Amino acid sequence: MLGEPAHSPGIISGYGFGAGCYNKTIRLPLQGHPLIALSQIHKSYRVDGRDIPALNGIDLTVAAGEIFGIIGHSGAGKSTLIRLINLLERPSAGSIRIDGADITALDGAGLRSLRQQVGMIFQHFNLLGSKTVARNIAFPLEIAGQLGRAEIDARVDELLELVGLAEHKHKYPSQLSGGQKQRVGIARALANRPKVLLCDEATSALDPQTTQSVLQLLAKINRELNLTIVLITHEMDVIRSICDRVAVIDGGKIVEMGPVTQVFLYPQHPTTQRFVSEAEHIDETAQAEAFAHVPGKVVRMTFIGETTYEGFLGNAAREFGIDFSILSGRIERIKDTPCGQMLLAFTGCEAALAAAFAQFRSRGIDIEELR
Numbered sequence: 001m002l003g004e005p006a007h008s009p010g011i012i013s014g015y016g017f018g019a020g021c022y023n024k025t026i027r028l029p030l031q032g033h034p035l036i037a038l039s040q041i042h043k044s045y046r047v048d049g050r051d052i053p054a055l056n057g058i059d060l061t062v063a064a065g066e067i068f069g070i071i072g073h074s075g076a077g078k079s080t081l082i083r084l085i086n087l088l089e090r091p092s093a094g095s096i097r098i099d100g101a102d103i104t105a106l107d108g109a110g111l112r113s114l115r116q117q118v119g120m121i122f123q124h125f126n127l128l129g130s131k132t133v134a135r136n137i138a139f140p141l142e143i144a145g146q147l148g149r150a151e152i153d154a155r156v157d158e159l160l161e162l163v164g165l166a167e168h169k170h171k172y173p174s175q176l177s178g179g180q181k182q183r184v185g186i187a188r189a190l191a192n193r194p195k196v197l198l199c200d201e202a203t204s205a206l207d208p209q210t211t212q213s214v215l216q217l218l219a220k221i222n223r224e225l226n227l228t229i230v231l232i233t234h235e236m237d238v239i240r241s242i243c244d245r246v247a248v249i250d251g252g253k254i255v256e257m258g259p260v261t262q263v264f265l266y267p268q269h270p271t272t273q274r275f276v277s278e279a280e281h282i283d284e285t286a287q288a289e290a291f292a293h294v295p296g297k298v299v300r301m302t303f304i305g306e307t308t309y310e311g312f313l314g315n316a317a318r319e320f321g322i323d324f325s326i327l328s329g330r331i332e333r334i335k336d337t338p339c340g341q342m343l344l345a346f347t348g349c350e351a352a353l354a355a356a357f358a359q360f361r362s363r364g365i366d367i368e369e370l371r
């Protein structure tokens with residue numbers, strides 16, 4: 001795949017967790033053909049006669065139909081990166097292709113056409129306060145000038161239904177909640193039937209419950225319209241809720257990239273590990289201290305998919321005559337995939353433990369022996 005030179009299409013290799021590293025190679029189906037391809041992108045801003053680098057050699061491919069998340073701390077380069085995809089910023093070097101066509105040199109009519117193909121929503125919604133909800137949504141259609149009044153009105157009604165705002169059609173933005181404003185932003189961004197929706201910290205100004213409802217709307221739009229979505233965020237929860245793949249950006253570089261389940265369960269780079277620890281409220285040092293006195297063999301077990309809900313621990317205890325205690329654990333869904341990670345202390349004779357661990361591994365459960 002373009003932009004991921006270290007890996008073949010859909011293959012992740014060498015993922016590990018913490019200091020102990022698994023040598024895993026997991027094959028995953030690609031969702032669609034490469035729709036967005038950034039190759040060796042550099043971007044500097046000129047400030048007081050000096051070039052300040054913001055992005056340093058970004059290679060990135062987004063497949064058609066996926067929700068791709070970009071996460072990073074403040075100043076990492078997320079906004080710069082996403083704004084390059086619709087040329088709100090232009091790269092200093094490198095190429096950006098959408099559906100195979102290089103967009104970097106576009107201007108005039110080409111640029112207007114690009115902006116119709118690549119819709120965008122913003123953290124602070126950017127609605128026109130003097131226009132009603134319906135007129136805000138109609139605005140990009142009026143600018144495009146391809147539809148008559150009746151067609152525009154019909155399209156606006158369709159979009160209002162899609163985002164669940166039909167009864168608010170004649171209200172002004174000041175009469176709406178934050179979540180409703182963002183729904184207007186989404187409807188407006190979809191008006192011209194774009195191929196891609198860019199989301200620039202789209203839920204950062206919303207409370208957690210509203211954030212979830214807007215994220216679920218984005219997931220529904222992705223599913224029903226097969227719309228490719230690229231979002232930037234500083235919150236791992238946003239990535240976990242709806243993204244298929246994620247790139248972690250730090251200091252203008254991508255430091256880790258892969259399917260969200262992999263990145264969550266086997267974070268490699270220290271920046272990713274910090275994001276995951278914060279999201280999961282894991283403090284590895286505190287855990288190690290707390291469990292220092294616990295007898296037995298301490299292991300970390302990781303499971304993905306339907307194994308998550310199987311009674312493999314009880315079965316193994318009965319079959320091999322071993323015992324276990326759960327020290328900590330989490331079972332969750334990452335997007336639509338059930339998965340979990342647990343710290344356990346096993347007691348029993350060496351041979352029985354080895355046989356039990358072999359059985360776990362044969363069922364696709366990863367086991368890392370920590371002590």
Ligand SMILES: Nc1ncnc2c1ncn2[C@@H]1O[C@H](COP(=O)(O)OP(=O)(O)OP(=O)(O)O)[C@@H](O)[C@H]1O
Nearest residue numbers: 045047052054072073074075076077078079080081
């Ligand atoms: N218009 C600009 N002029 C000069 N420097 C800029 C400009 N925009 C961004 N930068 C600088 O580029 C770097 C990356 O900024 P960017 O806004 O892309 O990061 P970010 O990850 O989106 O951060 P945040 O989450 O705080 O918005 C930062 O050092 C920032 O100061």
